Amino acid sequence: MSKFDHARFRAQFPLIGKAPLNPNLVYFDNGATTQKPSAVIEAEGAFYSSANSNVHRASFSLAATATDLFEGCRTKLANYFNAEHVNEIIFTKGTTESINLVALSWGQTYLSKGDEIILSAAEHHANIVPWQLIAEKTGAKIKWAELLPSGRIDLEQFEHLLTNKTKMVAINHISNVLGVINPVREIVKLAKQVGAYVLIDGAQSAAAIDVDVQSLGVDFYVCSSHKMYGPTGVGVLYGRREILDSMPPYQTGGEMITKVTRERTTFNKLPFKFEAGTPNIAGVVAFSKALDFIEQFSLKGLSFKNELIDYAYRKLSEVPQLSFLAEGKPDIPVFSFTLPQHLQDISAVLDSKGIAVRAGSLCAMPLMQSKGIEGCIRVSLAPYNTFEEIDYLIESLKRVLASDDEKAPSEAQQDDICADEAIMRDKFKSAGSWDLKQREIMLLGKSFTRMARENRIDEFLVQGCESKAWVTVSESNGHYFFEGDSDARIIRGLLAIVFAAFQGKTQQEILAFDIKEYFDSLGLIKHLSPSRGNGLNAIVAYISEQLTS
Numbered sequence: 001m002s003k004f005d006h007a008r009f010r011a012q013f014p015l016i017g018k019a020p021l022n023p024n025l026v027y028f029d030n031g032a033t034t035q036k037p038s039a040v041i042e043a044e045g046a047f048y049s050s051a052n053s054n055v056h057r058a059s060f061s062l063a064a065t066a067t068d069l070f071e072g073c074r075t076k077l078a079n080y081f082n083a084e085h086v087n088e089i090i091f092t093k094g095t096t097e098s099i100n101l102v103a104l105s106w107g108q109t110y111l112s113k114g115d116e117i118i119l120s121a122a123e124h125h126a127n128i129v130p131w132q133l134i135a136e137k138t139g140a141k142i143k144w145a146e147l148l149p150s151g152r153i154d155l156e157q158f159e160h161l162l163t164n165k166t167k168m169v170a171i172n173h174i175s176n177v178l179g180v181i182n183p184v185r186e187i188v189k190l191a192k193q194v195g196a197y198v199l200i201d202g203a204q205s206a207a208a209i210d211v212d213v214q215s216l217g218v219d220f221y222v223c224s225s226h227k228m229y230g231p232t233g234v235g236v237l238y239g240r241r242e243i244l245d246s247m248p249p250y251q252t253g254g255e256m257i258t259k260v261t262r263e264r265t266t267f268n269k270l271p272f273k274f275e276a277g278t279p280n281i282a283g284v285v286a287f288s289k290a291l292d293f294i295e296q297f298s299l300k301g302l303s304f305k306n307e308l309i310d311y312a313y314r315k316l317s318e319v320p321q322l323s324f325l326a327e328g329k330p331d332i333p334v335f336s337f338t339l340p341q342h343l344q345d346i347s348a349v350l351d352s353k354g355i356a357v358r359a360g361s362l363c364a365m366p367l368m369q370s371k372g373i374e375g376c377i378r379v380s381l382a383p384y385n386t387f388e389e390i391d392y393l394i395e396s397l398k399r400v401l402a403s404d405d406e407k408a409p410s411e412a413q414q415d416d417i418c419a420d421e422a423i424m425r426d427k428f429k430s431a432g433s434w435d436l437k438q439r440e441i442m443l444l445g446k447s448f449t450r451m452a453r454e455n456r457i458d459e460f461l462v463q464g465c466e467s468k469a470w471v472t473v474s475e476s477n478g479h480y481f482f483e484g485d486s487d488a489r490i491i492r493g494l495l496a497i498v499f500a501a502f503q504g505k506t507q508q509e510i511l512a513f514d515i516k517e518y519f520d521s522l523g524l525i526k527h528l529s530p531s532r533g534n535g536l537n538a539i540v541a542y543i544s545e546q547l548t549s
Contacts, residue, residue: 004304009297010384012037024354026389031176031204031334031380032358033226037293040230044286055281056255056272070281073288074271077236080291081221082212085241087270091279094235095203096126098222099170101237101250101274102199103130106220107168109247110197113139115167118196120145120153120182121370122175125363127201131170145171147370151178151326159190166196173205177364177378178326179334181209188217197243203227206236208332210300213238225283230290234283237274244270251276299383308381308390309333315394316379321401325367325376333381336362341400343375344467344488344532345442349400351529352438355393360466403442421501421518428522437523445493451485464538466531467491471539473546479504480547484539494536497522498543507547515540 010016013035016027027035053066078086092098111117117131121144135142143166145158153171169191174181188198199220202211206223213221220243225234239247249256249267253276258266267273294300313329316322316337325336339346347359358378361368368375379393431437451470460470467488474481482503484495501518502510519525525533 004297004302004383006304006383006386010386012039012293013384014038014041016384026355026385026392028379028381028385028389028393029356029358030382030385031179031227031378033232034207034229034382035384036231037229037290039293040286040289043289044231044282047282047285051285052282054278066281069285069288070279073284073291076288076291077238080211081206081238082214083238084214088238088241088244090237090239090244090271090274091284092222092235092237092274093233093280094224094226095201095222096235098220098235098237099127099199099201100130102220102222102239103134105247105250105274106197106243107131107134107138107140111135111138111140111167114165115140116161116163116165117142118145118158118161118166118169118171118191119143120171121147122151122153122178122364122367123170123172124176124201124203125365127170127172127199128366131168140167144366147178147326149327151175151180151330153182153187155183155186155190158187162190162194162196164194166191166194168197168199170199170201172201172203173211174202174208174332174334175364175367176204176334177336177362177367177376179204179330179332179336179380180326181205181331184216184218192217204332204334207294207299208305219243225287225290228287228290229293230287231280231283233280234287241270244274249276250274253277297383302383304383305333305381308383308385308387311387312379312381312390315390319394319397319401322397325371333385334378335380336376336378338373338376339397339401341403342467342488342490343377345445345490346377346397346400348490348529348532349403349438349442350393350396352435352527353392353396355396357393424497424500425518425521434523434527437527441493441497442489443493444496445489445491448492448496449483450492451483455483456485462535462538462542464541465491465535467535469495469535469539471495471542471546473543478506480507480510482543490532491535494524494532495539497524498536498539502543510547511544 015035016025051065051069053063055067055070074089075086077089083089092101111134117135117140119128119131119142131142143161145153145161148154171182173184184200191198197219200218202221202223205211207228219240221238223236226232256268256273256276258268309329312333312335316335321340323338343359347357350357360375362378427440428437431440455472456470460472462469462471467486469486469491471482471484482499486492501513
């Protein structure tokens, strides 16, 4: 086998591989979505410029070309997953819709009161909420498979959950938080002994490991193009043909019908029965190129990924304050951990240094609850990442952890800042770069006067802020005064910025204040992440609501 040409591979990705477009971007959020190679990007544009037509229905040659390209991807996917029949591959918008399709269509057909659904404690919300809804509708009950310290499903405990009432087992192949491969083959074997169906969430596994749906014996397998170097808005549902044939349509409309009269409708055969309306044709065509790309670089069996896992695990383990959510190395390069500082503070500082990581519940709140935490930091790598980027991450994390030693503004300086937004404007103007502005926000948060603990109640909680934030409003002689708090230092810094604009002013002055211009002058909205920017606006909206209610 030829040696992996990392430089050539990285150069395939315009967003990260070709300076100076994004020379400082370190992209470690591949568990959420991978970057796209030029071949995929160009394929989507090429379809619109040379083959654009609807598929299946028209009777002219351009439509035949579009249909061939579209159906060619279905054939590749059947081979990719070793499906027995090509019509067992259904196109959806993504993993989430694929699971919803099965939960609604299969669930309404096969579930009844008293039946049981087994999920694992490490499922993504997309593989929890649809089952909760269908359980409510049908009277079925959800049971939970627990995890070993390694993060894998505890087979012994899982076996004890199985009964003759178990109708569905829906679990992930690889957790989006823990990065470990579950013993799917053994789980399927045990489930089949009681006659249960099995759905596997393959969002994290489809591009990482070999998946043979016939060998695994699964009934359903779901994944998303955008986690496989393909475009967003395209997903895959594999289902065994005899099961799909027995399920009613998920959505109705064009394409999924055979005949419509005033009295009744007859439905199309597989796979079209589940593909109502015009699909994302260009996305599917581009996805076909992504499948070629995965095969071209042998990404499922790439040894370089193991080198990344080993190196990243070793370097992260050298950070003494860092605590992984699971024991041992993950099976794919996904690392989730906690640190003493608030996770939003960590991600904010990393973002200011060009490092993109995921922070929060990672759409796995039940898992976080079982760990006794609100969220974590996730670093998820792809083969285009480098050892140097990992070193830069470790260096940046160590600086974040050392930031508590930085000197905060004195109380007098803080009083001056809070008294006049003009001082705040000057302060941020002199900061210059976003990295320095970010540091100023963190220092403001460090010296921010926190509210009394007893006031941190739901009545004063700001809705729409990614980290919990509380604000109280008081009035004296027509002037308004504010107190606030958050466990996240960056949120306290943003509260200080808002309070500097509003503190001690009248209702008329506050409501007339051009807050957008103020934030723009500080350089906030341009650089804050969308969720953090939304949180900042939520604080302002909360104050306005309190003044006008």
